[in-house]
Amino acid sequence: MEIILFIITALIALASALMVITRKSPIASVLFLVLTFVCIAVLYVMLGAQFIAAMQIIVYAGAIMVLFLFVLMLLNLRGNQGWENISPARIGLGFAAAGLLLLVAVAWLKTAGSMEVAGLDPEMGTVSAFGDVLFQRFLLPFEIASVLLLGAIIGVVAMIKRKPLAELGEDKEGKVS
Amino acid sequence: MSNYIPVLLFLVAVLGLTGLMMAMVIFLGPKRSNPDKELPFETGSAPSPGDARERYPVHFYLVAILFIVFDIEIAFMYPWAVKFRQLGLFGLVEMLVFAAILMFGWFYIIKRGALKWK
Numbered sequence: 001m002e003i004i005l006f007i008i009t010a011l012i013a014l015a016s017a018l019m020v021i022t023r024k025s026p027i028a029s030v031l032f033l034v035l036t037f038v039c040i041a042v043l044y045v046m047l048g049a050q051f052i053a054a055m056q057i058i059v060y061a062g063a064i065m066v067l068f069l070f071v072l073m074l075l076n077l078r079g080n081q082g083w084e085n086i087s088p089a090r091i092g093l094g095f096a097a098a099g100l101l102l103l104v105a106v107a108w109l110k111t112a113g114s115m116e117v118a119g120l121d122p123e124m125g126t127v128s129a130f131g132d133v134l135f136q137r138f139l140l141p142f143e144i145a146s147v148l149l150l151g152a153i154i155g156v157v158a159m160i161k162r163k164p165l166a167e168l169g170e171d172k173e174g175k176v177s
Numbered sequence: 178m179s180n181y182i183p184v185l186l187f188l189v190a191v192l193g194l195t196g197l198m199m200a201m202v203i204f205l206g207p208k209r210s211n212p213d214k215e216l217p218f219e220t221g222s223a224p225s226p227g228d229a230r231e232r233y234p235v236h237f238y239l240v241a242i243l244f245i246v247f248d249i250e251i252a253f254m255y256p257w258a259v260k261f262r263q264l265g266l267f268g269l270v271e272m273l274v275f276a277a278i279l280m281f282g283w284f285y286i287i288k289r290g291a292l293k294w295k
Contacts, residue, residue: 051255059252074233128256131256161289
């Protein structure tokens with residue numbers, strides 16, 4: 001039962017990933033990427049990693065995809081960006097990158113067989129277990145994550161609203177400059 | 178895996194209900210068309226002329242990034258809410274520190290007028 005579900009989900013994930021890189025319309029690519037993310041979330045659930053699955057849906061399929069769509073809207077893509085514009089050098093680089101990925105995957109698979117899986121707690125990936133570890137053992141990284149998010153806020157606001165703080169007092173309208 | 182059967186049932190119910198409603202609209206609803214109804218719907222106003230693929234103001238991106246930051250903050254609250262009782266006061270203070278650091282960002286957004294449109 002589980003293996004059938006795995007095969008179906010993995011096949012949909014692979015097919016939609018292939019669609020992402022072959023569609024001519026970038027919007028279609030992004031929507032297929034959402035499908036890929038959902039399939040990966042299902043695979044996470046099958047691995048017992050519920051929290052990561054929830055994050056995959058909430059953060060990746062939800063928030064990051066919104067960002068991707070907004071970037072497409074900002075880029076002013078007119079018409080479909082076809083394959084014709086891609087130079088052979090870029091195709092060569094793409095194959096080189098794929099080859100490197102294959103090398104890493106093979107190297108990992110060779111060690112994966114000998115990894116100890118039986119000793120792992122099957123409850124390890126649940127939200128509850130994750131909360132235990134995050135809020136006690138990894139307390140400091142958790143708090144530092146908020147500084148990282150703060151940096152993202154200040155960075156984007158500073159880049160988009162390029163006006164010195166001193167001028168803000170005079171301009172109550174808050175005009176976009 | 179059997180823990181997830183309710184999720185599967187939920188999915189089937191959602192898809193089934195959506196399909197049923199679409200089918201009812203297609204097969205039961207009256208079809209009286211006129212040129213005005215065929216126009217693209219644009220929040221009640223007349224459709225804007227020209228290409229829809231205009232370049233959008235960068236302000237949209239700012240709002241999207243800010244949304245993501247606070248979305249991730251809420252995502253951290255999910256395991257925290259699950260563990261809230263066990264963590265007790267310690268967990269509450271922990272999350273307050275986390276939220277307080279992000280509140281600096283919130284004050285910065287308000288002070289710079291980043292959410293004001295034009």
